[in-house]
Amino acid sequence: MSTQIEHPATPSPTVGIEGSAVRRGDRVFLGLSRTAGIFILVTMAAIAAFLIWKAIPSLQANTANFFTTSEWFPDQKPSVFGIAALTFGTLMTALIAMILAVPVGIGIALFIAHYAPPRLASVLGFVTDLLAAVPSIIFGMWGLQFLTPQMEGLGKWLNDYLGFIPLFRNDSGQYSKSILIASVVLAIMVLPTVSAISREVFVQVPRAHIEAALALGATRWEMVRLSVFPFARPGMISASMLGLGRALGETIAVALILSASYTINWQITAPGGNTFAANIALRWNEAGDIGLSALVASGLVLFVITLVVNMAARIIIARRSEFSGAN
Amino acid sequence: MSELTRDERAESEELLHRALAGARLPRWGIAASAAGAIALAIILNLTTSVAGVAGTVVVAVLLFLAIQTTWSFRVEGRRHAVDRLATTGVYATFVIAIAPLVAVLATVVVKGLSVISSTFLTTSMRNISPRSEGGGLYHALIGTLEQVGIAALFGVPLGILTAIYLVEYAPSAKSRRLSRAISFFVDVMTGVPSVVVGLFIFTAFVLTLGMERSGFTASLALTILMLPVVVRSTEEMLRIVPRELREASYALGIPKWRTILKIVLPTALGGIVTGAMLAIARVAGETAPLLLTTFLSQSINTNPFKGPQAALPTFIWDQFTSATDASVNRAWGGALVLIVLVMVLYGAAKIIARYTGIKRG
Numbered sequence: 001m002s003t004q005i006e007h008p009a010t011p012s013p014t015v016g017i018e019g020s021a022v023r024r025g026d027r028v029f030l031g032l033s034r035t036a037g038i039f040i041l042v043t044m045a046a047i048a049a050f051l052i053w054k055a056i057p058s059l060q061a062n063t064a065n066f067f068t069t070s071e072w073f074p075d076q077k078p079s080v081f082g083i084a085a086l087t088f089g090t091l092m093t094a095l096i097a098m099i100l101a102v103p104v105g106i107g108i109a110l111f112i113a114h115y116a117p118p119r120l121a122s123v124l125g126f127v128t129d130l131l132a133a134v135p136s137i138i139f140g141m142w143g144l145q146f147l148t149p150q151m152e153g154l155g156k157w158l159n160d161y162l163g164f165i166p167l168f169r170n171d172s173g174q175y176s177k178s179i180l181i182a183s184v185v186l187a188i189m190v191l192p193t194v195s196a197i198s199r200e201v202f203v204q205v206p207r208a209h210i211e212a213a214l215a216l217g218a219t220r221w222e223m224v225r226l227s228v229f230p231f232a233r234p235g236m237i238s239a240s241m242l243g244l245g246r247a248l249g250e251t252i253a254v255a256l257i258l259s260a261s262y263t264i265n266w267q268i269t270a271p272g273g274n275t276f277a278a279n280i281a282l283r284w285n286e287a288g289d290i291g292l293s294a295l296v297a298s299g300l301v302l303f304v305i306t307l308v309v310n311m312a313a314r315i316i317i318a319r320r321s322e323f324s325g326a327n
Numbered sequence: 328m329s330e331l332t333r334d335e336r337a338e339s340e341e342l343l344h345r346a347l348a349g350a351r352l353p354r355w356g357i358a359a360s361a362a363g364a365i366a367l368a369i370i371l372n373l374t375t376s377v378a379g380v381a382g383t384v385v386v387a388v389l390l391f392l393a394i395q396t397t398w399s400f401r402v403e404g405r406r407h408a409v410d411r412l413a414t415t416g417v418y419a420t421f422v423i424a425i426a427p428l429v430a431v432l433a434t435v436v437v438k439g440l441s442v443i444s445s446t447f448l449t450t451s452m453r454n455i456s457p458r459s460e461g462g463g464l465y466h467a468l469i470g471t472l473e474q475v476g477i478a479a480l481f482g483v484p485l486g487i488l489t490a491i492y493l494v495e496y497a498p499s500a501k502s503r504r505l506s507r508a509i510s511f512f513v514d515v516m517t518g519v520p521s522v523v524v525g526l527f528i529f530t531a532f533v534l535t536l537g538m539e540r541s542g543f544t545a546s547l548a549l550t551i552l553m554l555p556v557v558v559r560s561t562e563e564m565l566r567i568v569p570r571e572l573r574e575a576s577y578a579l580g581i582p583k584w585r586t587i588l589k590i591v592l593p594t595a596l597g598g599i600v601t602g603a604m605l606a607i608a609r610v611a612g613e614t615a616p617l618l619l620t621t622f623l624s625q626s627i628n629t630n631p632f633k634g635p636q637a638a639l640p641t642f643i644w645d646q647f648t649s650a651t652d653a654s655v656n657r658a659w660g661g662a663l664v665l666i667v668l669v670m671v672l673y674g675a676a677k678i679i680a681r682y683t684g685i686k687r688g
Contacts, residue, residue, distance in 0.1 A: 029587065133608055134431055135611075
């Protein structure tokens with residue numbers, strides 16, 4: 001209709017729809033919300049800046065190699081400390097936790113997205129979310145008092161039958177406070193992360209892919225392998241990496257479960273081991289000035305590791321969402 | 328055509344089905360395999376060295392897998408055998424997820440309930456040594472409520488504003504790069520370990536600005552931890568507010584900021600409240616940042632800005648690591664109170680989400 005009426009004075013209708021006539025209220029509101037957004041960037045930058053700044057004194061005082069030493073006496077004169085044992089313990093616990101948690105987490109996500117009846121599925125989704133809501137200190141107490149006795153049998157069994165593998169040998173005869181128990185608890189704690197994000201991707205799998213597979217006579221598992229997994233692979237990878245990030249940084253549960261020995265302990269069923277986060281929490285109150293700074297330095301390493309893992313995970317998942325058309 | 332009896336019809340249908348889909352296990356096949364596996368496991372338990380509940384269950388599960396897969400392989404062929412194996416695996420993962428949740432909750436309730444009493448909820452630990460019975464967590468409850476409250480006071484508005492920027496302003500703004508950076512770092516921030524946030528608050532506010540370690544420094548750490556959660560959940564809610572609502576408002580000449588305040592936010596309110604409550608529930612149980620940014624107090628301190636202040640997680644930590652019978656019991660009591668607090672927040676959030684959700688057209 002409007003094409004028939006020539007009206008040179010009428011402004012183009014696109015002008016003004018997004019509020020191009022600038023009002024004061026709009027400017028204030030935009031300013032506020034943009035400031036809040038920038039605040040987040042500033043915070044991230046500030047975390048890095050302050051950790052670096054406050055780590056410097058101890059790194060200068062340190063007479064040993066920061067990366068390869070597995071001793072922690074920063075407040076001694078001369079100061080000697082290094083993160084080798086922490087790096088080992090952190091990577092080892094996180095790695096075992098991931099080996100346990102990723103298959104289970106993906107299985108749960110599959111179950112909720114493609115196996116369970118819909119009504120049951122939403123209840124089950126809620127239940128896994130509840131697992132995420134349990135505070136980590138409670139997991140730590142539970143791991144120490146409930147899980148540890150249960151794990152003793154497994155530890156003995158591994159030692160008796162698989163003891164020829166150095167990892168499973170246990171020369172100490174004790175099976176508490178071990179890397180394995182800490183890893184099992186970590187695995188339980190990262191399960192919700194892994195399963196929630198995998199689930200999100202699984203339900204985005206185009207219906208047509210699924211039905212095409214089924215129509216060709218695929219069994220349900222073949223359908224999953226042919227249409228769900230290929231579509232969801234980036235999502236599963238980033239879900240695992242986000243879980244890994246959580247396992248790397250988990251503090252209190254590990255601090256309660258592991259005996260805080262500062263050694264590289266390859267026998268995962270025997271007591272001993274330490275992680276970046278747990279070490280910080282356990283040594284915090286006894287540390288002197290250089291000690292605090294040394295803990296900050298180790299925290300900086302943890303920050304960098306988790307940052308890299310998380311950024312990689314986000315980049316993988318973001319690349320996916322751009323071409324999947326799922327959003 | 329003569330009439331078929333019911334049995335004959337069933338038989339012919341089965342023949343047809345078998346011709347199309349191949350031979351299948353009978354309906355009772357799974358149940359039979361399971362029963363057989365359990366029976367065998369119990370026999371093994373009684374006759375051989377397989378012992379204990381856990382060992383027997385493991386053996387039963389393995390036997391079930393073996394029986395079912397072999398049977399299926401012989402009757403239905405490899406593909407269906409693999410499918411059954413995978414289905415069992417997927418169902419099993421779910422049991423594996425439920426088991427620890429039930430075990431954790433049961434442990435906390437069983438160990439915690441014996442400690443809970445009116446004294447426990449209304450007194451502090453003042454003048455009570457770790458070894459002696461009695462005392463309570465009133466001081467910690469106050470601390471947690473204040474610290475989490477202050478954190479919410481900062482974190483929720485900041486988070487909502489950021490989400491508004493990302494959803495309402497960013498697409499049309501010239502600074503698309505800025506909004507993408509913010510969005511990316513909100514995600515990355517979710518993954519920053521809580522202990523690192525504690526370190527940051529300590530180095531920045533205590534070491535550099537010279538603040539004392541108090542309830543307030545703890546709430547600053549909690550603010551940072553809850554911020555990304557609030558942003559993400561609010562963002563999700565704002566995105567599903569129908570575009571038509573905004574356009575109708577613009578068409579009436581209402582400025583953008585009023586549209587956001589009066590139309591968009593009220594529509595998404597339920598979801599935003601839910602997100603905020605989940606964020607609060609998440610940070611209420613954080614222990615590590617509190618250990619780094621506060622000093623623990625055994626008595627009541629209602630002032631979060633001055634002096635040591637306890638909180639539930641640090642109370643639990645303190646009592647548990649004191650490692651006497653009485654103090655460990657108190658720790659479990661504290662754990663029960665904390666978990667009830669978190670679960671109530673969680674449940675309430677889910678209920679609000681259920682009843683106030685935006686109806687998707």
